[in-house]
Amino acid sequence: MENLCYVNYPWWIVLLSNLVSLSIYIIGAYIFLNLGLIFTILYLLYCFILEIRLLKEGCVNCYYYGKVCGFGKGKLSALFFKRGDPSRFSQHEISWKDMIPDMMVFIFPIIGGTVLLIYDFSWITLFLMVVLVILSLAGNALVRGLLTCSRCKQRELGCPAEKLFQEK
Numbered sequence: 001m002e003n004l005c006y007v008n009y010p011w012w013i014v015l016l017s018n019l020v021s022l023s024i025y026i027i028g029a030y031i032f033l034n035l036g037l038i039f040t041i042l043y044l045l046y047c048f049i050l051e052i053r054l055l056k057e058g059c060v061n062c063y064y065y066g067k068v069c070g071f072g073k074g075k076l077s078a079l080f081f082k083r084g085d086p087s088r089f090s091q092h093e094i095s096w097k098d099m100i101p102d103m104m105v106f107i108f109p110i111i112g113g114t115v116l117l118i119y120d121f122s123w124i125t126l127f128l129m130v131v132l133v134i135l136s137l138a139g140n141a142l143v144r145g146l147l148t149c150s151r152c153k154q155r156e157l158g159c160p161a162e163k164l165f166q167e168k
Helices: 011-033 037-061 073-080 086-091 096-119 123-151 153-157 160-166
Strands: none
Touching (some): 011 037, 011 123, 037 086, 037 096, 086 153, 096 123
């Protein structure tokens, strides 16, 4: 049986997928807040820069540019950036090294939380670190595996992330 692809994703999927991402950002920011406001600001700035980079370099070339993708970023990208070349999206190759900046979104707070636990142990910090790891790994895997990537038209046209994650 062939999966049906969405031309525009339902808004409930967009909300749920963004809820996972925003929860990761908020938990990370809260952990950093215990280290100082400057760390929180730098962390949120880092997250913001990654989001802008995605909109500017990825979304502009995606099938969902101007449409509602599983994360709503196709519509958002169209508000701020000109349409790119759709053929560039499927031709782009990424490696695990390219994923490091995205992985740092949860690794930075884990490092910061570990420092906090060493100097002043807190069950709340430990709990938030566990939730952060679960959301970052299992939460993202569920959102992408069940809700977004499995119904993505760009995946059918060619997706560098799918190629990376399908490597054996």
